[in-house]
Amino acid sequence: MKTILVTGGAGFIGSNFVRHVKGAHPDYSIINLDKLTYAGNLENLKSLEGESGYTFIKGDICDRGLVDEIFKKYSIDTVVNFAAESHVDRSILGPEEFIRTNIMGTFVLLEAARRYWQTGSNDTATSKNLFVHVSTDEVYGSLGEEGLFTEETPYAPNSPYSASKASSDHLARAYFKTYGLPTITTNCSNNYGPYQFPEKLIPLMIINALNEKPLPVYGDGKNVRDWIYVEDHCSAIDSVVHSGKSGEVYNIGGGNEWQNTAIVRLICELVESKLGLPAGDRKRLIEFVKDRPGHDRRYAMDSSKIKKELGWAPRHTFRQGIEKTVDWYLDNRNWWERILSGEYMEYYKKQYEER
Numbered sequence: 540m541k542t543i544l545v546t547g548g549a550g551f552i553g554s555n556f557v558r559h560v561k562g563a564h565p566d567y568s569i570i571n572l573d574k575l576t577y578a579g580n581l582e583n584l585k586s587l588e589g590e591s592g593y594t595f596i597k598g599d600i601c602d603r604g605l606v607d608e609i610f611k612k613y614s615i616d617t618v619v620n621f622a623a624e625s626h627v628d629r630s631i632l633g634p635e636e637f638i639r640t641n642i643m644g645t646f647v648l649l650e651a652a653r654r655y656w657q658t659g660s661n662d663t664a665t666s667k668n669l670f671v672h673v674s675t676d677e678v679y680g681s682l683g684e685e686g687l688f689t690e691e692t693p694y695a696p697n698s699p700y701s702a703s704k705a706s707s708d709h710l711a712r713a714y715f716k717t718y719g720l721p722t723i724t725t726n727c728s729n730n731y732g733p734y735q736f737p738e739k740l741i742p743l744m745i746i747n748a749l750n751e752k753p754l755p756v757y758g759d760g761k762n763v764r765d766w767i768y769v770e771d772h773c774s775a776i777d778s779v780v781h782s783g784k785s786g787e788v789y790n791i792g793g794g795n796e797w798q799n800t801a802i803v804r805l806i807c808e809l810v811e812s813k814l815g816l817p818a819g820d821r822k823r824l825i826e827f828v829k830d831r832p833g834h835d836r837r838y839a840m841d842s843s844k845i846k847k848e849l850g851w852a853p854r855h856t857f858r859q860g861i862e863k864t865v866d867w868y869l870d871n872r873n874w875w876e877r878i879l880s881g882e883y884m885e886y887y888k889k890q891y892e893e894r
């Protein structure tokens with residue numbers, strides 16, 4: 540039995556993780572703290588509404604008073620910190636919110652955990668106490684044609700987003716070294732799957748292909764990402780929560796390196812076949828557009844540490860995961876149409892404020 544504070548639990552990975560924990564550990568109590576930015580959507584968690592052992596709190600991780608109150612009121616013993624501004628293109632257009640949420644917000648959470656668990660001079664942290672900070676492979680920078688990121692790869696973030704995540708990773712490390720706060724950082728590769736906001740490559744391409752809209756590929760389209768199905772990332776974090784060692788870093792990757800153009804073509808083929816369209820009907824929508832500034836060329840993760848030490852392994856190949864994902868977006872049109880129209884933002888008011 541644990542009481543877990545999940546931050547950012549209304550976002551893409553956070554909502555999948557909340558559902559994962561509910562299924563895998565029904566006796567756990569989950570507190571979901573989320574500000575409901577444009578990326579937070581309570582419709583991602585409709586199935587949990589009213590369930591015992593699940594509490595949603597609308598709020599900001601930068602709000603010290605609120606975070607302190609949550610630690611005290613709910614006797615939080617484990618934190619899984621997903622809350623962040625997560626989209627690289629938005630960080631290029633406006634970095635400030637990334638610095639605030641990703642760095643200051645993580646700092647506020649670490650401080651609250653330190654105070655509440657009283658690590659330091661009067662150490663009362665129990666074996667249940669753990670602060671899992673969820674981070675990204677982007678902190679390591681960009682790879683050439685060869686090689687993989689390991690936990691020892693030096694940090695070299697290239698976007699305001701990755702620089703803010705790198706900074707928060709350093710804070711988590713420093714709180715372990717200085718105060719003995721039991722922190723673990725996980726660095727994961729590109730996630731995809733159900734409930735991903737349609738600004739990211741895969742859902743954007745699926746939805747545009749379904750809607751017969753242009754498919755904008757940045758630069759030459761040869762940038763490589765290492766894709767992981769979101770459920771595999773959630774099971775990795777579950778392993779870290781239960782068997783991870785404080786002060787450690789774990790790299791998590793799907794072992795699925797794909798060039799962007801190859802992914803977009805595959806999505807087109809799947810949409811064409813599922814809609815019964817002639818071959819090539821959606822591929823003609825591909826457009827090569829201006830490159831992203833500072834666009835990292837290649838990411839690829841060495842996940843051997845988490846596999847060896849915690850016995851975790853991803854269950855999905857990219858082909859399995861992408862087919863499930865295309866099916867999910869086909870079966871859940873209403874979910875993404877409400878995002879495109881902006882209606883999803885009204886859901887919180889209806890469910891929580893107007894009752």
Ligand code: NAD
Pocket residue numbers: 546547548549550551552553572573574575576577578579580598599600601620621622623624625626640644673674675676704726727728729730731736
């Ligand atoms: P997302 O953008 O879908 O969700 C982020 C969530 O955080 C949203 O629900 C949003 O409302 C909430 N949030 C934002 N600012 C907040 C604040 N100040 N206080 C409280 N809540 C706030 O992001 P995601 O893709 O689910 O990513 C989750 C985490 O995983 C992030 O920390 C991200 O850096 C990390 N990550 C993501 C990926 C990926 O491929 N998506 C890969 C590796 C790591």
Ligand code: DAU
Pocket residue numbers: 625626627628674675676677727728729730738739740741743755756757758762763764799831838
């Ligand atoms: O690697 C982990 C990271 O993956 C996470 O930390 C980030 O939160 C997450 O957003 C993601 O970052 P990327 O920048 O890799 O993901 P995105 O989906 O934005 O882009 C994936 C690749 O596709 C990248 O090379 C840019 C390219 N792209 C993206 C978009 C949105 C396009 O070519 N066209 C597009 O329209």
